Amino acid sequence: xxxxxxxxxxxxxxxxxxxxxxxxxxxxxxxxxxxxxxxxxxxxxxxxxxxxxxxxxxxxxxxxxxxxxxxxxxxxxxxxxxxxxxxxxxxxxxxxxxxxxxxxxxxxxxxxxxxxxxxxxxxxxxxxxxxxxxxxxxxxxxxxxxxxxxxxxxxxxxxxxxxxxxxxxxxxxxxxxxxxxxxxxxxxxxxxxxxxxxxxxxxxxxxxxxxxxxxxxxxxxxxxxxxxxxxxxxxxxxxxxxxxxxxxxxxxxxxxxxxxxxxxxxxxxxxxxxxxxxxxxxxxxxxxxxxxxxxxxxxxxxxxxxxxxxxxxxxxxxxxxxxxxxxxxxxxxxxxxxxxxxxxxxxxxxxxxxxxxxxxxxxxxxxxxxx
Amino acid sequence: xxxxxxxxxxxxxxxxxxxxxxxxxxxxxxxxxxxxxxxxxxxxxxxxxxxxxxxxxxxxxxxxxxxxxxxxxxxxxxxxxxxxxxxxxxxxxxxxxxxxxxxxxxxxxxxxxxxxxxxxxxxxxxxxxxxxxxxxxxxxxxxxxxxxxxxxxxxxxxxxxxxxxxxxxxxxxxxxxxxxxxxxxxxxxxxxxxxxxxxxxxxxxxxxxxxxxxxxxxxxxxxxxxxxxxxxxxxxxxxxxxxxxxxxxxxxxxxxxxxxxxxxxxxxxxxxxxxxxxxxxxxxxxxxxxxxxxxxxxxxxxxxxxxxxxxxxxxxxxxxxxxxxxxxxxxxxxxxxxxxxxxxxxxxxxxxxxxxx
Numbered sequence: 003x004x005x006x007x008x009x010x011x012x013x014x015x016x017x018x019x020x021x022x023x024x025x026x027x028x029x030x031x032x033x034x035x036x037x038x039x040x041x042x043x044x045x046x047x048x049x050x051x052x053x054x055x056x057x058x059x060x061x062x063x064x065x066x067x068x069x070x071x072x073x074x075x076x077x078x079x080x081x082x083x084x085x086x087x088x089x090x091x092x093x094x095x096x097x098x099x100x101x102x103x104x105x106x107x108x109x110x111x112x113x114x115x116x117x118x119x120x121x122x123x124x125x126x127x128x129x130x131x132x133x134x135x136x137x138x139x140x141x142x143x144x145x146x147x148x149x150x151x152x153x154x155x156x157x158x159x160x161x162x163x164x165x166x167x168x169x170x171x172x173x174x175x176x177x178x179x180x181x182x183x184x185x186x187x188x189x190x191x192x193x194x195x196x197x198x199x200x201x202x203x204x205x206x207x208x209x210x211x212x213x214x215x216x217x218x219x220x221x222x223x224x225x226x227x228x229x230x231x232x233x234x235x236x237x238x239x240x241x242x243x244x245x246x247x248x249x250x251x252x253x254x255x256x257x258x259x260x261x262x263x264x265x266x267x268x269x270x271x272x273x274x275x276x277x278x279x280x281x282x283x284x285x286x287x288x289x290x291x292x293x294x295x296x297x298x299x300x301x302x303x304x305x306x307x308x309x310x311x312x313x314x315x316x317x318x319x320x321x322x323x324x325x326x327x328x329x330x331x332x333x334x335x336x337x338x339x340x341x342x343x344x345x346x347x348x349x350x351x352x353x354x355x356x357x358x359x360x361x362x363x364x365x366x367x368x369x370x371x372x373x
Numbered sequence: 374x375x376x377x378x379x380x381x382x383x384x385x386x387x388x389x390x391x392x393x394x395x396x397x398x399x400x401x402x403x404x405x406x407x408x409x410x411x412x413x414x415x416x417x418x419x420x421x422x423x424x425x426x427x428x429x430x431x432x433x434x435x436x437x438x439x440x441x442x443x444x445x446x447x448x449x450x451x452x453x454x455x456x457x458x459x460x461x462x463x464x465x466x467x468x469x470x471x472x473x474x475x476x477x478x479x480x481x482x483x484x485x486x487x488x489x490x491x492x493x494x495x496x497x498x499x500x501x502x503x504x505x506x507x508x509x510x511x512x513x514x515x516x517x518x519x520x521x522x523x524x525x526x527x528x529x530x531x532x533x534x535x536x537x538x539x540x541x542x543x544x545x546x547x548x549x550x551x552x553x554x555x556x557x558x559x560x561x562x563x564x565x566x567x568x569x570x571x572x573x574x575x576x577x578x579x580x581x582x583x584x585x586x587x588x589x590x591x592x593x594x595x596x597x598x599x600x601x602x603x604x605x606x607x608x609x610x611x612x613x614x615x616x617x618x619x620x621x622x623x624x625x626x627x628x629x630x631x632x633x634x635x636x637x638x639x640x641x642x643x644x645x646x647x648x649x650x651x652x653x654x655x656x657x658x659x660x661x662x663x664x665x666x667x668x669x670x671x672x673x674x675x676x677x678x679x680x681x682x683x684x685x686x687x688x689x690x691x692x693x694x695x696x697x698x699x700x701x702x703x704x705x706x707x708x709x710x711x712x713x714x715x716x717x718x719x720x721x722x723x724x725x726x727x728x729x730x
Contacts, residue, residue: 012518125605125697127417128420128695128696192698195697201701353702355701
C-alpha cells in the first residue's frame, strides 16, 4: 500500500519574528527539510529611485538614509561621493576624515545589530541586548554630532552638515576603550559557544565561485574566503591612509563559507573598524567642513558610478545627469537585494531551523532590498 | 490532618481525599506561578543589563497580576477552521498533567497530596498527559507552525523520558523504594546523607557512588529541561522559527493556562530532582525545631527548604535560558539517543553493581 504524501508549503513572513522585516519566504517542506525557498519582496517598496528624479540633488540625501536604515551614514557617503564625482569637486581633508570615522562607527553599529539579531535567531537572547547596549553608545555619538539617532542627513555632497561636537573625540576614545572588552565578552558568550557553533558551522555553505556568480559582496563574500573589500581594492575617501586588515573566512569551525564564518568575519571587522577610527582620530586635521558645499548643484550632462563598502557589501550609485538641478536617473546597487538572491541556493536540503540561521547570516535590511 | 478535617466535614473518603490533595496544591501553584513569572523577568532583566519590570508596584512586583488581569480581559479567539473541542480541551489537559504531578510530591514530612507507593512512576505517567495536550493544541489550531511545534514537542518529550526513567530506575534500585515520601525520608539529617553524596549509609560504596550519582543527576537535569521545553531545548516554541509553536493560536486565559502549566512544570521537575538527589524537604544543617524543641516548627522549616531547593533549580533553568542558544531538532535527538541514553544505561549498571557489593 502506498500512502500519498504531499509537500508542505509554509509561508514564513511577512509577519515573522526572524525574517528581519517584512520579507516573505515561501518554503516548500518535506517534513522538516526545505526543498525550495522563494523570497517574496516588495512589502516596503517606496519608489526611492523614481522619487529621486523629482527632487534636487541635495534633497535626495535624507532619502538615502531610509534605504539601509542600519547604515545610514554609509548610504549618505556613497551618494555624496557619487555627486562629488559628477560635479568634479574636492572636499577638505577634515571632511574626509570625519566621514571615515562616521562610516566606521556606523559599520560597528550595523554589525552589532547583525550579530545581536543573529544570536536571537539562534535562540540566545542575551547577546542581542548586550549588542544593543553598545550600539546605543554609538548612536549617542551620532546624536551629539548631528542630532539624529537613526537617519542623520549628515554627510552632504561637498561637506558635512555640522562640524564635530567638542566632546566627540574624547567620547569616541572612551567608547573604543569600553567596547574592546565587551567584544571579548561577546566572543565568550556567543562566538565560541558550543551550541552556537553546532547550529552555524557547516550550515549554509557558500563556495566562493557561487558567491562570485551571484554577485555577492561584503562580509558574505569575505566569509567564503575571498579577500575583496572596496576600502582596499578600490579605495575611496581617505581609506588608503589607514592600516587595517581584511578578515576572511577560514573555516575555523567547519567549512570555509559557512554561516559561522560569515558571522565571525563581522566580529573581526568590528575590531578592524576600531583600528581605523583610532588612526583617524589621531590624524584628524583642522579645517572648515562646510566650505566646499555647493550652494546650487547643477552638474554637467554625464553619468557616474560610485561605489563604497557598506556594512552589507558593495553599495553602488549610478547617477545620470541631464544638466538640470535634479538627477535624470538614480540607480542603486543595493547589497542586501543582491545578497538575498542566494537564499534558495543556500537553504536547499537544510532544515527549517537552518533557514533562520542562514537568513540571519545573510544579514539583510528590507528597507534596502525594497527601496 | 487536612484529610481528617475534610473527612469530618463531608463524611466521604473520596471527597476528602480529593480536596486534601488538590486544594493545598492549587493554593501553592497559583502564587508560585505568579512569582516565578516575575522572577523570570527580573532574572532576565538583570542578566541583560536591564531592570526588568519596574512600573507596577515597588520594582514591578505586581506586574504579573496586572498581566493576568489583562489576559482575563482579552478576547478568547477561536478561528473558524479550528477543531473547537480539542482546541478547548488542550490547555486544560496540559495544565491538568502538570498539576496532577504535584500530588505525589512530598512538600514536608507532614504533607503530601497522595502518598502513593509508586509515586515517582505515577508522576512520570501523569506528565504524559502534557504530550497529549500539546499534540491536541497543535493539531486543533490548524496552523502549520503549531503543528510543527507540536510534532517536535511530542518527539522531544518522548525521547527525553527515556533517560529520565533510566535515572529514576537507578535511584529506585539504589534506595529500594518508589515512594517519594520514603525516598525523601531516607535522606534525613545532614547534607552528606543526600543521595547525590551516596545516600545515608556510611560505607565504601557511598564514596564509590558519588561520581555516578553526580552523572545521574546531570542526566536527569538535562532531560527534565527538555521535558519542560526550556532552553536549550525550547524547540517546540522556538520563537525565531515557529513564532511560538503549539500555542501560537491561543489567546487570553487559554494562553495563560499554557503559561501556568509551563511554570508549574518547571517547579515540578525541580522538586522531583531535589527529592531524588538533594534530600527532598530535609534541611541540610538539621532543624531549629529540634534544637528549640518546638515540634510544629519542623514541617514549616521542611516546607521552606523544599521550596528553596525547588526555586533554586528553577533559577538555574532561567539562568540557562538567558545564556544558551537553542539546539536544532536533529541535534536534540542526537543528544538524547546517542549520548544521554547510553550514558544513563551504563550508569545504571555501574550503580547496580556497586550497590550489590
